[in-house]
Amino acid sequence: MSIPTDFLERLKEIAGPAYVITDGPDLEPYAIDWRKLFPGRPACVVRPSSSALVARIVQACHESEIALVPQGGNTGLAGGAVPDASGRQIVLSLNRMAAIRNIDPVGMTIEAEAGCILKVAQDAAAAAGRMLPISLAAEGSATIGGVVAANAGGVNVLRYGMSRNLVLGLEVVLPDGTIANGLRRLRKDNAGYDWKQLFIGSEGTLGIVTAAVLRLLPRPKHSVTALLAVADPDAALRLLELVQDELGDQISAFELISQTSFQLVAKHAGLKPPIAEGEWFVLIEAASSLAGLREAAEAMLGTAFEREIALDGVIAESGAQAAQLWALREHVTESEAKEGKSVKHDVSVPLTSVPRFLVEAGQALASGAPGTRVNAFGHLGDGNIHYNVLVEAGHDAASINRIVHDVVAAHGGSISAEHGIGQYRVGELERYRSGPELEIARKIKRAVDPQGLLNPGKVLLP
Structure with a gap:
């Protein structure tokens, strides 16, 4: 069953005929997520230019009981901004409201x-x-x-x-x-x-x-970017403790990157770290409006070497060199995509559990999904690891998710640290959130959206 013609005409009256897309290739960018995992079929795409027009469109959907999927840049990694394949949902694109x-x-x-x-x-x-x-x-x-x-x-x-x-x-x-x-x-x-x-x-x-x-x-007047090699995630945690002691709240980023990540970046982006090869790397950025930051960072680096926490390291000498260090980190996801298929996990565990999680998840995959490779990297400073599993034909994504997420749950972690639930993890959430927590969420949804018309099938199962 398609959207009634009179409803489409009402949308055109509200937004203007030029801003209601109903067919052709112009629909395609709105119909599938960035990762190309969740193809949908929108009844149409509406592109209002003001909050008042958004309100009128939403009211029209409410009165006609038509489901609506809001969409911004459509860069999400959990399929949360695309419609289903029913042809009965409209996409509300907010890209004209850019002021x-x-x-x-x-x-x-x-x-x-x-x-x-x-x-x-x-x-x-x-x-x-x-x-x-x-x-x-x-x-x-x-x-x-x-x-x-x-x-x-x-x-x-x-x-x-x-x-x-x-x-x-x-x-x-x-x-x-x-x-x-x-x-x-x-x-x-x-x-x-x-x-x-x-x-x-x-x-x-x-x-x-x-x-x-x-x-x-x-805006901070001074910044420091450093890349260090460490033996393992335990050493990375000791380094984080040292950096916090020496630089305090001037730390803005503390990224953990595996050797596998940098191997992929070297293979597909032609970039290599300017330090001796190690099993794990840490990319640190600190910023301050006060002078003396670089001297403090150099002293911290010296202490890290003296205590044998860091195996090698470099501090960027210029903004251009800092950008080159960050380019190594920024090309990890792109390089992984060029390597082939992967099952992605955006997880978080308590900071002190990160090393054990990495070991136990690796062991569980070796037993339950032999032949897979792990590409682990992410925001160690806040316990968020992007734990991606490179797979070959024959590996089942659902079973790999279950293996990894069971280890996450065992450490009191979350199956979504920053990417959201969307439709990608909605079934997994039902498994890993407690019944009372899910019921609270459903009560909120029923109270605010009793018809269930806003982005159905995302975050919560019906």
Whole structure:
């Protein structure tokens, strides 16, 4: 059964005929996720230009009981922003709503519409002498609305927290088309429930984020980037403790990268680390507005060598060299894709459990899925490891997920650290979240979206 013609005509009246896509190749970019794992068939794509138009579209869907899937940059890794294959869901693209409404360099806030590209917001903040510290690989295409809806993480979570920590206010269109305007720039607001927290990380299942006020930070005047080789993840943890002792809250990134990762980068991107080869590597970035950061970093590196925590290491001598070190990390995912098929896991465990998790997961895979290879890398500073399993034909993704996630659960971890649940992990969530936790989530969903029309099949099973 297709969408009624009169409903499509109503959408065209609201958004304008040019902004309702119903067929042809123009639908294709909206119909499948970035990883090409979840092809869908949207009834149409609607591209409104304002929050008021979003509200009218959502109201029309509410009245006609038509399911709606919000979409930003469509860069998510869990299939959370694409429709199913029924042809009965419409995609609401927010990419025309890209304005930066306000920047306050003194109050250190930025207000941006949902379709604003993250990199555009970062550059606008930089032009005002401030910093928006959400940094991720897809920042050139991810949108502010998607970042908020997914509670995006990235390399700077160690210092600045997840996106949730930077959201001061939201404008949200509710499932019946009502606009909830909470675009306040307040650092302190204890007047009642903090309802915006429901929508941060909800992946568009409770409401449509149309604009956000985000907290900015002072731009640091000094930064240091270093790459070190360590013997194993236990040594990496000892290094993290040392770096925290010596550099304190100046650390913004602490990335753990396996030898396998750098081998893939060398093979497919032609990049090699400028230090002696080791089993594991750590990429560290620290930033400060005070002088003396480099001297402190050099002293820390010396101590790491004296205590035999680090086997080799280098500190970037310039911004260009720092960019070259980061390029090694940034090419890992792309290089893995060129190597072949992989089963990806975005997991987190308590920091002190990371070494045991890596050992036990490797042992479990060797027993349960022989012939696979592990490509592990990620944000050790916050316990988030991207534990990707390179597979050949014949390996079953579901069984590999079960093997890895069982080890994660045994360590009290999470099967989704920063990528979200979407449709990719929705079945797994049912296994690894307790019954009372899931019931709380379902009660919230039923209360806010009783018809179940917003992004159905994502985050929670019906």
